[in-house]
Amino acid sequence: xxxxLDDLMLKELDNNILREKxxxxxxxxxxxxxxxxxxxxxxSPIFFPGGDIGSLAVYGTVNxxxxxxxxxxxxxxxxxxxxGLDKFILEKIIKSVKGAAINADVEVVTGDTKVVxxxxxxxxxxxxxxxxxxYYDGLSAECIKIGDKVIASxxxxxxxxxxxxxxxxxxxGTTVRSDSAPLNGLxxxxxxxxxxxRFMRDPTRGGLGTTLNExxxxxxxxxxxxxxxxxxxxxxxxxxxLLGIDPLYLACEGRVIVIAAREYEGRALSVMRRDxxxxxxxxxGEVSADHKGRVYMKTSGGGKRPLEMLSGEQLPRxx
Amino acid sequence: xxxxLDDLMLKELDNNILREKxxxxxxxxxxxxxxxxxxxxxxSPIFFPGGDIGSLAVYGTVNxxxxxxxxxxxxxxxxxxxxGLDKFILEKIIKSVKGAAINADVEVVTGDTKVVxxxxxxxxxxxxxxxxxxYYDGLSAECIKIGDKVIASxxxxxxxxxxxxxxxxxxxGTTVRSDSAPLNGLxxxxxxxxxxxRFMRDPTRGGLGTTLNExxxxxxxxxxxxxxxxxxxxxxxxxxxLLGIDPLYLACEGRVIVIAAREYEGRALSVMRRDxxxxxxxxxGEVSADHKGRVYMKTSGGGKRPLEMLSGEQLPRxx
Numbered sequence: 001x002x003x004x005l006d007d008l009m010l011k012e013l014d015n016n017i018l019r020e021k022x023x024x025x026x027x028x029x030x031x032x033x034x035x036x037x038x039x040x041x042x043x044s045p046i047f048f049p050g051g052d053i054g055s056l057a058v059y060g061t062v063n064x065x066x067x068x069x070x071x072x073x074x075x076x077x078x079x080x081x082x083x084g085l086d087k088f089i090l091e092k093i094i095k096s097v098k099g100a101a102i103n104a105d106v107e108v109v110t111g112d113t114k115v116v117x118x119x120x121x122x123x124x125x126x127x128x129x130x131x132x133x134x135y136y137d138g139l140s141a142e143c144i145k146i147g148d149k150v151i152a153s154x155x156x157x158x159x160x161x162x163x164x165x166x167x168x169x170x171x172x173g174t175t176v177r178s179d180s181a182p183l184n185g186l187x188x189x190x191x192x193x194x195x196x197x198r199f200m201r202d203p204t205r206g207g208l209g210t211t212l213n214e215x216x217x218x219x220x221x222x223x224x225x226x227x228x229x230x231x232x233x234x235x236x237x238x239x240x241x242l243l244g245i246d247p248l249y250l251a252c253e254g255r256v257i258v259i260a261a262r263e264y265e266g267r268a269l270s271v272m273r274r275d276x277x278x279x280x281x282x283x284x285g286e287v288s289a290d291h292k293g294r295v296y297m298k299t300s301g302g303g304k305r306p307l308e309m310l311s312g313e314q315l316p317r318x319x
Numbered sequence: 320x321x322x323x324l325d326d327l328m329l330k331e332l333d334n335n336i337l338r339e340k341x342x343x344x345x346x347x348x349x350x351x352x353x354x355x356x357x358x359x360x361x362x363s364p365i366f367f368p369g370g371d372i373g374s375l376a377v378y379g380t381v382n383x384x385x386x387x388x389x390x391x392x393x394x395x396x397x398x399x400x401x402x403g404l405d406k407f408i409l410e411k412i413i414k415s416v417k418g419a420a421i422n423a424d425v426e427v428v429t430g431d432t433k434v435v436x437x438x439x440x441x442x443x444x445x446x447x448x449x450x451x452x453x454y455y456d457g458l459s460a461e462c463i464k465i466g467d468k469v470i471a472s473x474x475x476x477x478x479x480x481x482x483x484x485x486x487x488x489x490x491x492g493t494t495v496r497s498d499s500a501p502l503n504g505l506x507x508x509x510x511x512x513x514x515x516x517r518f519m520r521d522p523t524r525g526g527l528g529t530t531l532n533e534x535x536x537x538x539x540x541x542x543x544x545x546x547x548x549x550x551x552x553x554x555x556x557x558x559x560x561l562l563g564i565d566p567l568y569l570a571c572e573g574r575v576i577v578i579a580a581r582e583y584e585g586r587a588l589s590v591m592r593r594d595x596x597x598x599x600x601x602x603x604g605e606v607s608a609d610h611k612g613r614v615y616m617k618t619s620g621g622g623k624r625p626l627e628m629l630s631g632e633q634l635p636r637x638x
Contacts, residue, residue, distance in 0.1 A: 005400070005409070005432045012413045013396075013420070017428040025428035027393055029452060032349040038395035038448055042433045042440075074346055076357035077332070078446045080399075081324070090324070094331045101332070109336040109344035113324045114361045114444075116636060121361075122439040127397045129357055129448035133348060317435060 023064040023201065026134065033134035035070035037061055040127045044317040046093070048166045050158070050177030053126055054096030055103075056253060056319060059182045060204065061130040062104045066184040067200040067256060069139045069191060070132030075101060077111040078127035083118050093124065104182035106130070136191040141215050143198040148287040149265040150223060151258040153186065153272055154179065154280045155231040156208050157250030160318050161239045167317075170242065176235040181254030186275040193271045196261035203257055204319060206310055207249040211257055212295045213309045225285035225297040225307065249310050251318045259287065342383040342520065345453065352453035354389035356380055359446045363636040365412070367485045369477070369496030372445055373415030374422075375572060375638060378501045379523065380449040381423040385503040386519040386575060388458045388510060389451030391423060396430040397446035402437050412443065423501035425449070455510040460534050462517040467606040468584040469542060470577040472505065472591055473498065473599045474550040475527050476569030479637050480558045489561065495554040500573030505594040512590045515580035522576055523638060525629055526568040530576055531614045532628045544604035544616040544626065568629050570637045578606065 010018060017025045024035035039060050046053040058075060065072040077097060081090070101108050162178040164170070183202065191197055203211040208230070216223045232247045240247040254277060260268050265283055272278030290296070295307040329337060336344045343354035358379050365372040377394060384391040396416060400409065420427050481497040483489070502521065510516055522530040527549070535542045551566045559566040573596060579587050584602055591597030609615070614626040 005398070005434075008410060008413055009396075009430055009432070012410075012417045013427045013430070015426055015428070017426065018430070025393070025395075027428065027450070029348050029353060029392075029450075030351040032351065034348060034450075036393055036395060036450060037429050038397045038446065039431045040397040040399050040433045040446060042399060042435050044439075073348075074344070074355055076344075076355060076448050077328070078357045078359040078397075078448075079324070080359050080361060080444055091327060091331075094327055098331045107334055107336065108332045109334070109346065110356050111328055111332070111337070112358045113328070114359045114636075115324075116361050116441065119438070120363075120441040120636075121444070122435065125399055125433075125440070125444065127357065127359060127446035127448075129395050129397070129446075131346070131348075131353075131355060131450065317433075317439075 022068055024068045024070065026068065033137065035065045035068045035132045035134055037064040038127065038129040039064065040125060041319055042125050042317050043163060043319050044122060045166050046123055048163045048178055049175050050162050051180035052093060052096050053124060054093040055100035056180050057126040057128045058097055058100035058104060059180050060253060060319060061128040062106060063183045063202045065130050065132035066187045067202050069136030070134045072104060072106045072130055072132040072184050074109045074131045075106050076129045077108050079113045080121050080125040081113065081115050082121045082123050083115055085123055104184060139199050141199050144221060144259055144287055146221050146287050146289045147262045148198055148259050149262055149283050150285040151260065151268055152231060152282055152284050153256045153278045155233045156252055156255060157232060157236040157247040159253040160250035160315060161236045163318050164243065165239060172235050172239055174235050176233065176239065179252055179254035181277050183254060183256050183277060186272065186277045187256060189271050189275055190258060190268060193267055194264045196264040197258060199259045201257050203252050203255055205251055206314055207251055209248045209307050210310055216293055216295055218293055220292055222288045222291040222293065223285060223295045224288045225295065227297050227300045229282055229284045231280055231282050248307060253319060341387060343387045343389065345387065352456065354384045354387045354451045354453055356383040357446065357448040358383065359444060360638055361444050361636050362482060362638050363441060364485050365442055367497055368481045368494050370499035371412060371415050372443060373412040374419035375499050376445040376447045377416055377419035377423060378499050379572060379638060380447040381425060381501045381503055382521045384449050384451035385506045386521050388455030389453045391425045391449055391451040391503050393428045393450045394420060394425050395448045396427050398432045399440050399444040400432065400434050401440045401442050402434055404442055423503060458518050460518050463540060463578055463606055465540050465606050465608045466581045467517055467578050468581055468602050469604040470579065470587055471550060471601055471603050472575045472597045474552045475571055475574060476551060476555040476566040478572040479569035479634060480555045482637050483562065484558060491554050491558055493554045495552065495558065498571055498573035500596050502573060502575050502596060505591065505596045506575060508590050508594055509577060509587060512586055513583045515583040516577060518578045520576050522574055523570050523572060525633055526570055528567045528626050529629055535612055535614055537612055539611055541607045541610040541612065542604060542614045543607045544614065546616050547619045548601055548603045550599055550601050567626060572638060
């Protein structure tokens, strides 16, 4: 259904800005360039280990701006609330929005609230849109060159497993906490350290597998990953096995995938590892001349397998 | 519940921009001023005489920008869709968004879609956020002076009655069609014709009564209306009587209330009446030194009565 929708939107609302399919639209206002993005959050449950729908809605939009080289400035907050939702739950969510806005150094400047009858929405849905000012221009998948390095800022899949475990009531040895976090500070440090960053993306919907396939798809290069290098927590690995899902397709909400020039790898990693949201950053692969348009993985067993676009439906209501 | 929410949002997210409680936040990007606004649309039914949730979502946000003296430029589109919603309905709504964006001369530049399980939302909810560039600075309720004129761009309550009649399955002699329309063109003409416009607002949630009370509330002037001058269609009057509601509290989605200097009244009316969305514009009252902070109405019977803030809940899911 998601693909159907994306196709429908692109076909009907066709314009140059939408066609770029970036996390944010890049727009000109006077002589300034701004980034503009929107996301609705329907996560269930609304509270999960490491976060809740309020902070998630702020960080998600902040990160969509940040990966485009923008400094996130202003956030809008649209709430759709089911009649009868406990006042204390609502207060907790609004407080979480406030705390997240402070953490991410953005201001919530405009808002809207709609209340619908019981049964017409599931507790609360939140839309945030955001405006940021571009300070690093030119991040684009078009700039990626063969030999570039692919870096992940931290372990993958924590967010999705945190939400899924809570929702399904599954208990593991250790609780996996969502990685939901504002990445604008980390990203600014990376971009300040070098002009050799080609492209960035936060691996949210569809996780690393989907993100990298979208980057390589239709382009004149392939991406080769090293499975042993990809950071996945033990708890996420165990939960994924139990749930029969591949952790490489699980949504993160506080990770960024950075593609940078080969010679910048060491510097990028050291900058990232000094930031609290990049401590476990790792180089996970590189851009290759082989298998153009596709993603391949050197498996830990020594073999090689393609990492395809996820077939079938994505997990519902993870964000 | 709405008031509770507004209070909660203001208390927690307190900042100078939110506190102004305008239809849009006015922000600075470089040396330009922009307006930024958000609205979620949960109207039920999603198709009604004169409009649908798609065009409503575009025009509503366009109008919130326009009444702040901004030229609406960019719109975001966030869809929350109930699983299984008919593809043709969805296509019809997206086409309506597209048509509305063309009519209003704005671009839909970024979007997001979330699908939730059957029963977790009622068909489709749409959030639109918008960015406009301020071209007429200084519209503010603070600028209103005693003696200023209050002008309505057209008949009141058409939108709410159109939605309510469809929802309740009520038939009248004539079908009332929603007034949902983009007002940026009309508003630009009004503002171009004179620098003597003080303030504007589109009487959406809570209609004329709520809008005027919000303008006068806590201020050093009152507003005196002339009931006989207030344009209300016969069909709206009849339906309101049948439903036991006051048309002066019914939401419009294509009307603007203009407060302008007394000497500009004639010019404003003639400019408005030449535009297709202002043909039935009328002066409905004036700003008075009496009953400060309140709205009074000279009734058609020759008496005088206060038009208070609406007590009790507003009609649900009108927009």
